[in-house]
Amino acid sequence: xxxxxxxxxxxxxxxxxxxxxxxxxxxxxxxxxxxxxxxxxxxxxxxxxxxxxxxxxxxxxxxxxxxxxxxxxxxxxxxxxxxxxxxxxxxxxxxxxxxxxxxxxxxxxxxxxxxxxxxxxxxxxxxxxxxxxxxxxxxxxxxxxxxxxxxxxxxxxxxxxxxxxxxxxxxxxxxxxxxxxxxxxxxxxxxxxxxxxxxxxxxxxxxxxxxxxxxxx
Amino acid sequence: xxxxxxxxxxxxxxxxxxxxxxxxxxxxxxxxxxxxxxxxxxxxxxxxxxxxxxxxxxxxxxxxxxxxxxxxxxxxxxxxxxxxxxxxxxxxxxxxxxxxxxxxxxxxxxxxxxxxxxxxxxxxxxxxxxxxxxxxxxxxxxxxxxxxxxxxxxxxxxxxxxxxxxxxxxxxxxxxxxxxxxxxxxxxxxxxxxxxxxxxxxxxxxxxxxxxxxxxxxxxxxxxxxxxxxxxxxxxxxxxxxxxxxxxxxxxxxxxxxxxxxxxxxxxxxxxxxxxxxxxxxxxxxxxxxxxxxxxxxx
Numbered sequence: 362x363x364x365x366x367x368x369x370x371x372x373x374x375x376x377x378x379x380x381x382x383x384x385x386x387x388x389x390x391x392x393x394x395x396x397x398x399x400x401x402x403x404x405x406x407x408x409x410x411x412x413x414x415x416x417x418x419x420x421x422x423x424x425x426x427x428x429x430x431x432x433x434x435x436x437x438x439x440x441x442x443x444x445x446x447x448x449x450x451x452x453x454x455x456x457x458x459x460x461x462x463x464x465x466x467x468x469x470x471x472x473x474x475x476x477x478x479x480x481x482x483x484x485x486x487x488x489x490x491x492x493x494x495x496x497x498x499x500x501x502x503x504x505x506x507x508x509x510x511x512x513x514x515x516x517x518x519x520x521x522x523x524x525x526x527x528x529x530x531x532x533x534x535x536x537x538x539x540x541x542x543x544x545x546x547x548x549x550x551x552x553x554x555x556x557x558x559x560x561x562x563x564x565x566x567x568x569x570x571x572x573x574x575x576x577x578x
Numbered sequence: 579x580x581x582x583x584x585x586x587x588x589x590x591x592x593x594x595x596x597x598x599x600x601x602x603x604x605x606x607x608x609x610x611x612x613x614x615x616x617x618x619x620x621x622x623x624x625x626x627x628x629x630x631x632x633x634x635x636x637x638x639x640x641x642x643x644x645x646x647x648x649x650x651x652x653x654x655x656x657x658x659x660x661x662x663x664x665x666x667x668x669x670x671x672x673x674x675x676x677x678x679x680x681x682x683x684x685x686x687x688x689x690x691x692x693x694x695x696x697x698x699x700x701x702x703x704x705x706x707x708x709x710x711x712x713x714x715x716x717x718x719x720x721x722x723x724x725x726x727x728x729x730x731x732x733x734x735x736x737x738x739x740x741x742x743x744x745x746x747x748x749x750x751x752x753x754x755x756x757x758x759x760x761x762x763x764x765x766x767x768x769x770x771x772x773x774x775x776x777x778x779x780x781x782x783x784x785x786x787x788x789x790x791x792x793x794x795x796x797x798x799x800x801x802x803x804x805x806x807x808x809x810x811x812x813x814x815x816x817x818x819x820x821x822x823x824x825x826x827x828x829x830x831x832x833x834x835x836x837x838x839x840x841x842x843x844x845x846x847x848x849x850x851x852x853x854x855x856x857x858x859x860x861x862x863x864x865x866x867x868x869x870x871x872x873x874x875x876x877x
Contacts, residue, residue: 412784433788440786450781464785469581492778 368418443512502533607807632639764861804858
């Protein structure tokens with residue numbers, strides 16, 4: 362479970378990204394964060410992954426206070442999450458296979474087991490035939506699917522995605538959204554920031570709207 | 579362990595991936611190390627050369643003219659038993675006169691003498707040739723009543739020690755300065771690598787890499803680059819000595835000294851490489867500490 366307990370986040374210069382936000386996300390839930398640009402959606406997601414620290418309040422992930430976590434514990438928190446960012450952040454000089462393998466290498470998985478898991482993840486996103494391809498040769502949608510395969514290869518119980526379909530055309534966006542919904546159906550807690558909540562709302566997602574760093578609904 | 583093997587492989591790939599720049603960086607390190615290493619070897623050879631020119635430091639002990647033969651024998655026995663004396667040679671007064679006569683221009687002088695004015699003498703080699711031990715032994719022997727005079731080379735020894743000490747200090751200073759240069763070279767190489775790999779590092783940190791996981795390949799890179807520089811420096815020192823040795827040996831020959839210039843011993847080469855690797859690692863560690871941190875890498 363993830364809990365935001367009166368969380369505020371102020372950036373230097375006075376910008377207030379989140380103000381006294383309280384929110385609970387239950388295990389296995391599909392949560393869609395909606396709101397205008399600069400509403401605080403990305404900040405909220407970054408707080409979960411300890412990419413940012415709250416200025417006030419507490420962010421609890423499975424009972425652990427992320428803001429007060431020792432720096433040495435942070436990598437282990439991130440390994441337990443699947444992160445898909447707006448920019449796919451792939452390594453362009455590595456093959457698709459190597460990109461998806463990266464989280465497994467980082468967490469020192471045995472190579473033979475790791476290779477099997479990479480292939481399973483690639484199959485899950487429909488990219489089996491592209492494992493030796495370089496990301497540069499793939500379309501935007503395919504690159505985003507590689508990023509998703511990389512996020513799920515460690516079998517995380519929580520998947521966080523920040524505008525995963527922002528730069529994709531509608532067909533690709535629907536394809537990616539279907540993929541995320543299938544992960545949720547498999548029991549993964551899914552938290553998505555998106556401008557297009559129609560991709561998820563009809564499928565039982567809880568919609569939370571932010572405006573100027575405050576929770577509207 | 580597997581994490582270390584992986585980091586080592588990654589460092590080797592980075593070194594092999596840009597062979598020209600790797601070679602150039604290693605050469606810069608090698609040149610920086612060659613100067614003090616060559617200096618060290620030459621100082622040793624100069625010390626040996628100085629010993630060759632002047633022979634081993636000795637103390638000449640001159641007795642009074644009227645010392646009976648049995649007393650001379652007793653003094654010789656006492657000196658031989660002294661643990662500070664490494665070797666002893668007795669020069670009887672008649673032998674000394676013959677030696678003087680044998681020298682060019684002195685035959686007429688000695689022939690004109692009515693009586694032999696030279697005393698019996700001992701020439702001894704001290705076991706420890708440091709100036710303080712030298713002086714202590716001289717005082718000890720000078721206290722024997724039958725000893726008229728002791729003559730030693732302590733001034734020469736002190737001068738020689740001072741020259742060698744100066745040369746050693748200069749070499750050490752040079753090694754320190756150029757060692758610092760090696761650290762700076764590695765620091766800068768790693769800084770550039772961190773900048774060029776910023777994206778990859780940020781992705782790894784995002785995916786849960788620990789700081790050690792990110793840091794390790796850079797540390798191995800610094801260590802390996804230093805080691806490579808050390809090996810090249812060793813090769814350069816050997817090559818330079820091969821070129822210089824005949825000239826130094828020819829110079830020694832002019833002073834009737836048989837001198838053979840040897841290159842650095844195996845253990846010295848190993849120490850040189852280990853020193854270079856250590857400095858490379860240190861430069862990398864400082865650079866990584868300065869340039870790698872979460873706030874900088876993940877935006």
